[in-house]
Amino acid sequence: MFWHAKGWTLFQQLIAYMRRRQSQAGYLEVNSPDMMDRGLWETSSHWQNYRDHMFTTDTEDGRSMALKPMNCPGSVLLFQHGLKSYRDLPVRMGEFGKVHRYEPSGALHGLLRVRHFTQDDAHIYCTPQQLQEECRRVIRLTLDIYNEFGFDDIRIKLSTRPQNRIGDDATWDLLEQSLIDSLANENLDYVINPGEGAFYGPKLEFVLHDAIGRDWQCGTLQVDMSLPERFDISYIGEDGERARPVMLHRALFGSLERFTGILLEHHSGKLPPWLSPVQAVVMSITDDQKEYVSQLTELLNLSDIRAESDTRNEKIGYKVRQKTLERIPYLLVAGRQEVADGTITIRTREGKQLGNYPIDAAIEFLQEMTTPPDFVGADKHRYQLKKMLKAGHQIPQQEAEQSGAPS
Numbered sequence: 001m002f003w004h005a006k007g008w009t010l011f012q013q014l015i016a017y018m019r020r021r022q023s024q025a026g027y028l029e030v031n032s033p034d035m036m037d038r039g040l041w042e043t044s045s046h047w048q049n050y051r052d053h054m055f056t057t058d059t060e061d062g063r064s065m066a067l068k069p070m071n072c073p074g075s076v077l078l079f080q081h082g083l084k085s086y087r088d089l090p091v092r093m094g095e096f097g098k099v100h101r102y103e104p105s106g107a108l109h110g111l112l113r114v115r116h117f118t119q120d121d122a123h124i125y126c127t128p129q130q131l132q133e134e135c136r137r138v139i140r141l142t143l144d145i146y147n148e149f150g151f152d153d154i155r156i157k158l159s160t161r162p163q164n165r166i167g168d169d170a171t172w173d174l175l176e177q178s179l180i181d182s183l184a185n186e187n188l189d190y191v192i193n194p195g196e197g198a199f200y201g202p203k204l205e206f207v208l209h210d211a212i213g214r215d216w217q218c219g220t221l222q223v224d225m226s227l228p229e230r231f232d233i234s235y236i237g238e239d240g241e242r243a244r245p246v247m248l249h250r251a252l253f254g255s256l257e258r259f260t261g262i263l264l265e266h267h268s269g270k271l272p273p274w275l276s277p278v279q280a281v282v283m284s285i286t287d288d289q290k291e292y293v294s295q296l297t298e299l300l301n302l303s304d305i306r307a308e309s310d311t312r313n314e315k316i317g318y319k320v321r322q323k324t325l326e327r328i329p330y331l332l333v334a335g336r337q338e339v340a341d342g343t344i345t346i347r348t349r350e351g352k353q354l355g356n357y358p359i360d361a362a363i364e365f366l367q368e369m370t371t372p373p374d375f376v377g378a379d380k381h382r383y384q385l386k387k388m389l390k391a392g393h394q395i396p397q398q399e400a401e402q403s404g405a406p407s
């Protein structure tokens with residue numbers, strides 16, 4: 001994808017949100033290379049089972065390389081570094097990893113299906129005794145995050161062993177039952193999706209039901225005992241002997257590109273104020289308010305509110321209609337009276353008039369309305385308003401000029 005500035009702002013907000021949620025849930029953020037040696041993919045068995053979907057190249061020194069279609073093998077190498085004890089587990093590694101998968105041109109579909117995308121991937125390494133609790137933690141986190149983005153109708157599918165798979169039936173029985181028990185313990189309904197699991201393990205698929213009734217497959221949780229075996233990773237158990245960890249593969253947004261498309265469809269472009277690329281626009285009625293609008297816009301941005309100004313020589317009604325169509329949550333209007341009083345008039349993109357606010361109260365209100373939902377217990381105003389006002393970043397009180405324009 002080629003991201004324009006506003007789209008990239010949205011993308012970065014999604015990553016920042018997930019980064020905070022994962023940190024709160026005990027994840028360590030890591031990163032692995034986009035391109036790795038063929039031998040790694042042979043060990044993971046991606047080369048044998050997923051080769052048709054991989055982008056590969058041969059280098060001049062005779063090596064075969066592949067752009068990663070999955071983040072999993074890189075995570076395994078990171079876990080493999082250094083000796084691990086049972087006391088260190090579970091290890092939860094998160095990565096905003098870029099992956100590349102060859103999709104037939106006819107399958108490509110805007111943001112919803114691309115060949116290069118970013119996953120909010122995570123891999124959890126735990127003991128068999130910790131498996132149930134870790135699955136339940138992932139399920140709870142997944143459902144909570146979807147609710148915060150406005151999705152409350154979520155369907156869960158259990159995808160079972162495919163025909164083309166690795167690992168024995170006893171291992172598959174254990175892993176499938178672990179997912180079933182985790183869902184039962186959370187009192188969650190699910191449907192069986194037979195034969196649609198990954199080649200290395202069964203998975204849960206979280207399907208979002210949007211505002212107009214469409215289903216979108218989004219996050220996944222997969223349990224895996226094959227990759228730890230293939231890479232021969234281990235930890236030292238309580239008995240002092242080497243033991244094999246269980247590996248969980250987890251993505252909640254799935255593809256950030258796809259999740260962005262789903263969000264835009266679900267909200268008809270009217271993203272929640274905390275997520276909107278532009279949260280407020282400050283508009284002048286005449287040229288006499290240009291300086292006032294410019295200073296207020298700067299103050300809003302210093303207050304962590306993403307704001308832009310509109311001082312074009314256009315009628316205010318035209319500006320309001322245009323910015324409403326751009327789905328900007330808060331429209332701020334400054335006329336003669338606002339400049340004289342040091343205030344601003346605020347309305348919403350839905351057309352609701354919120355009234356006239358002093359500048360400090362307007363900033364405080366907008367900070368509260370644009371605070372991300374995961375800022376639990378945080379100071380909603382982040383002390384920035386008081387700091388800026390003390391530092392002298394105030395809009396000066398100006399006498400209204402006789403422009404004859406309505407306020």
